Amino acid sequence: MMQSLYTASTGMLGMQTQIDTTANNIANVNTIGFKKSRAEFADLMYHVMEYAGTSTSDTTKSPTGIEVGLGVRPTAINKIFSEGSLKQTDNNLDLAITGRGFFKMELPDGTQVYSKNGSFKIDQNGTIVNSDGYTLVPQIVIPPDATNINIGTDGTVTVIQPGQTQATQIGQIQTTNFINPAGLHAMGDNLYLETDSSGQPVEGIPGVDGLGTLRQGFVELSNVELVVELTDLITGQRAYDANSKIITTSDEMLQTTNNLKR
Template sequence: MMQSLHTASTGMLGMQLQIDTTANNIANVNTIGFKKSRAEFADLMYRTMEYAGTATSDTTQSPTGIEVGLGVRPTAVNKIFTEGSLKQTDNPLDISITGNGFFKMELPDGTEVYSRNGAFKRDQNGTIVNSDGYKLIPEIVIPEDATDVSIGTDGTVSVVQAGQTQATIVGQINTTAFINPAGLHSMGDNLYVETDASGQPVDGTPGQNGLGVIRQGFVELSNVELVVELTDLITGQRAYDANSKIITTSDEMLQTVNNLKR
């Protein structure tokens, strides 16, 4: 079999992964707190027919050698945690992080998860939860008679209750940082869980020790840039077409060889 058939097939599979990744980015362009992904590739091993430096005579040697590549392979689909644009909503429980950090929440089974999506609500008990009802950690309860909710840049949550003029602090929103956020495991619903690659979570007060500050009344939009993604989509499609052309050409060459006996 001609090596080009296998080499081109690895290229087609690689471009399929890139297009799948790009498609997911585009599909989530309006997902609050979504972080885009980037497919990364590396060339495969080489078939060495002659090593560079091989003696070609008593006094000369090959300056380059002969090496033929065997294709491409995916090495990673990397999450890019650059900040998205902020959108003002004026909803007192919509909050965003300007800078480094994640919101920590707890699943019903006790698993701790992390997210950049700060579109929070109150449940039937007044507890601050996300759209799926997962509690923000540390747990914060807004009194039923609260007439105003204020969240400071340091995460301090204060409320003014009916019949009062002074604000009362009811909780503190902390954020969490990871040494390698790209190592977090994406579990869908804008949630991540820690892994050995992400490092241990480090909780802290927003605005301190490198953590970003809290902005009330804003949500963080997706960091997907449509122009870039559409360009990548076209590039991936053209590369896929080119690799398929290689397979067609190789097939025609084999057909020519088969016809030599006639």
């Protein structure tokens, strides 16, 4: 059987992975805090018919070998954590991190998760939560009579209450960083989970020790660039088509061989 059939099939499967990744990027172009992914590939093992340096005579050696590749395989789908554009919303509970860092939240079962989506809300108890009701960590409770909420670039949360002229500090938002953010597990819902590859979380005050500062009244948009993604979609489709043509050509060659007569 011709090896080209199997080699081309690996190419089609690889390009399908790239197109699926690109499709997910495009689908989330307007998702707050979304980080795009990039499919990465490597060539497979080689069928070696002759090694380079094989002796061709008593005094000469082959300068090159004869090695036929067996296709391609996906090696990783890498998250790109470059900063997205900031959009002003004028909502006091919308926060964007300018620089490195994640917001830390807690699931109902106590699991600690991380997110770049700073679109927060207040629940029935005045606690700052995300759109799914997951509590921001450390927990911050807004007094019910607060007339104004201010969040500084260092995460300091202050409020003004009736009858007061001075702002009262009620808490401080911290951010978390990882030595390898690409190693985080993407759970969906704009949430990430710590893994062995991401390294231990490093928490701190925004603006200190390399952590980004906070911007109140802004959200960080997706870092997906449509022009780049559409270009990748076209090249992936063309590569898929080219690999399918290889299968067609190999099939025609086999058909020609089967039609040979003595």
